[in-house]
Amino acid sequence: MTSEGVDTEPLDGRRRRWQEHNQVRRQVIIDAAIAVLERQAPGEEVQVQAVADEAGMSRTVIYRHFEDRSDLDRAVQRAVCEQVGVELLPALSYDGTPDQIIHRIVGSFIRWAEAHPTLYWFAERDLAGWGPSPLSQAVEQVAEGIEGIMAIVVAAMGVELSDDDRAALDPWVFGMIGAVFAAVRRWLERPVREPGIDACISILSESIWLQINGMALSRGLNLPDLPVAQLLQTLGPTDDPGSEGGA
Numbered sequence: 414m415t416s417e418g419v420d421t422e423p424l425d426g427r428r429r430r431w432q433e434h435n436q437v438r439r440q441v442i443i444d445a446a447i448a449v450l451e452r453q454a455p456g457e458e459v460q461v462q463a464v465a466d467e468a469g470m471s472r473t474v475i476y477r478h479f480e481d482r483s484d485l486d487r488a489v490q491r492a493v494c495e496q497v498g499v500e501l502l503p504a505l506s507y508d509g510t511p512d513q514i515i516h517r518i519v520g521s522f523i524r525w526a527e528a529h530p531t532l533y534w535f536a537e538r539d540l541a542g543w544g545p546s547p548l549s550q551a552v553e554q555v556a557e558g559i560e561g562i563m564a565i566v567v568a569a570m571g572v573e574l575s576d577d578d579r580a581a582l583d584p585w586v587f588g589m590i591g592a593v594f595a596a597v598r599r600w601l602e603r604p605v606r607e608p609g610i611d612a613c614i615s616i617l618s619e620s621i622w623l624q625i626n627g628m629a630l631s632r633g634l635n636l637p638d639l640p641v642a643q644l645l646q647t648l649g650p651t652d653d654p655g656s657e658g659g660a
Contacts, residue, residue, distance in 0.1 A: 455534035569644040
């Protein structure tokens with residue numbers, strides 16, 4: 414209620430409904446762009462008019478909801494990477510041994526990329542001047558999941574890593590996962606996708622596990638062939654690397 418006695422709630426309600434309407438329209442446009450991408454080959458430029466036709470609106474309306482083409486492209490990239498995140502989320506569980514979990518994560522990603530090659534190509538596009546790539550954030554999500562698994566294994570074995578090893582763990586794992594993403598891109602671009610998808614998943618997941626196991630062996634660690642969930646159960650509250658004050 415204002416000092417003049419005018420109730421402002423209807424205005425606030427209209428503003429809220431207008432914001433919700435704009436959010437819905439933005440999502441319709443993003444979904445339309447993804448639908449257009451799915452029909453195209455990787456590398457084929459997406460025309461805004463095609464997105465407008467798919468969304469059932471004019472180009473002018475599209476640019477009411479996005480600052481420019483780069484803003485639209487970035488929003489589509491974020492939406493695609495959210496799809497990747499949803500696809501990978503079940504694979505990031507602690508169900509299975511470390512090598513089984515890595516195989517599951519790599520497999521989920523490669524199968525998504527094979528099913529949506531143009532979306533993967535688009536997500537990797539470099540939009541200069543727009544900060545961190547949404548795809549790099551997806552890489553970070555996977556890397557953090559694998560890093561968490563490694564932290565549980567190390568804590569369960571009662572091993573104390575050196576300061577250098579702790580500091581290097583994040584960029585090292587990030588680099589491994591980034592290499593897998595690059596390898597998948599190269600595999601998708603080949604005229605004939607060889608080896609087959611199952612072999613590709615096995616080779617790339619094995620390469621990650623060999624690096625992890627090799628680094629452990631070089632430090633005198635024999636990684637246990639036990640489910641990560643079981644290893645997690647052996648840790649006390651202060652040992653759990655995910656708990657406050659943990660490793």
